[in-house]
Amino acid sequence: GAGVSQTPSNKVTEKGKYVELRCDPISGHTALYWYRQSLGQGPEFLIYFQGTGAADDSGLPNDRFFAVRPEGSVSTLKIQRTERGDSAVYLCASSLWGQGGTEAFFGQGTRLTVV
Amino acid sequence: DQQVKQNSPSLSVQEGRISILNCDYTNSMFDYFLWYKKYPAEGPTFLISISSIKDKNEDGRFTVFLNKSAKHLSLHIVPSQPGDSAVYFCAAGVTGGGNKLTFGTGTQLKVEL
Numbered sequence: 038g039a040g041v042s043q044t045p046s047n048k049v050t051e052k053g054k055y056v057e058l059r060c061d062p063i064s065g066h067t068a069l070y071w072y073r074q075s076l077g078q079g080p081e082f083l084i085y086f087q088g089t090g091a092a093d094d095s096g097l098p099n100d101r102f103f104a105v106r107p108e109g110s111v112s113t114l115k116i117q118r119t120e121r122g123d124s125a126v127y128l129c130a131s132s133l134w135g136q137g138g139t140e141a142f143f144g145q146g147t148r149l150t151v152v
Numbered sequence: 153d154q155q156v157k158q159n160s161p162s163l164s165v166q167e168g169r170i171s172i173l174n175c176d177y178t179n180s181m182f183d184y185f186l187w188y189k190k191y192p193a194e195g196p197t198f199l200i201s202i203s204s205i206k207d208k209n210e211d212g213r214f215t216v217f218l219n220k221s222a223k224h225l226s227l228h229i230v231p232s233q234p235g236d237s238a239v240y241f242c243a244a245g246v247t248g249g250g251n252k253l254t255f256g257t258g259t260q261l262k263v264e265l
Contacts, residue, residue, distance in 0.1 A: 041195070068251060070251070070252070072255075077257065078257055078258075079156075079158075079241050079243075079255030079256050079257050079258055080196065080241070080253075080255045081255070082252050082253065082254070085251070085252055093252055096252075128195055128196070130195075132251055140198045140201070141198070141251055141253070142198070143188075143195030143196045143197070144195050145193065145194050145195045146195055
């Protein structure tokens with residue numbers, strides 16, 4: 038597709054379970070970002086990839102959160118031992134490169150609900 | 153510590169009038185700013201940006217003004233249209249920071265007929 042695609046669009050999981058959220062960026066975009074948006078808040082930065090490597094993971098809240106981008110395209114955000122506080126919309130974005138001011142295109146998000 | 157603040161959670165404007173959305177920031181390292189628009193169940197969509205070397209950027213009905221001394225920016229939409237009804241997020245970044253953005257909490261704009 039032409040835009041950033043995220044799957045699944047909705048995910049309900051039980052507390053303590055492991056989840057994976059997938060992001061397909063726009064073809065050719067080298068930079069990929071994960072954000073998390075809680076109810077009533079703006080998107081909050083989690084991690085940024087330039088190519089295959091995580092250039093900045095300072096926004097990951099704790100070691101239960103991990104993300105990979107093994108071939109420099111698709112990325113997976115992994116959350117272990119999920120907690121109710123992890124419930125949020127997880128947004129992925131990509132941009133042509135990781136320079137400041139470059140327009141980032143967002144996917145529609147994955148709504149994660151931990152029950 | 154909210155580095156980007158949008159103090160108005162909502163704004164209602166009549167069709168054809170001007171909409172003014174405000175944003176304040178505290179981090180003086182920010183050197184570019186963006187506005188994103190978000191409809192329900194969709195991801196944010198880029199609207200307009202401004203570099204800190206400018207004080208105004210215009211794109212059709214949308215104009216962003218930056219007042220660096222006051223650490224304040226605003227988005228003007230004129231004339232406002234019903235299709236503009238959405239949540240607007242202000243975001244800021246630092247050049248060289250990998251396009252990592254800090255977002256405000258958003259303002260829900262409703263344009264009424």
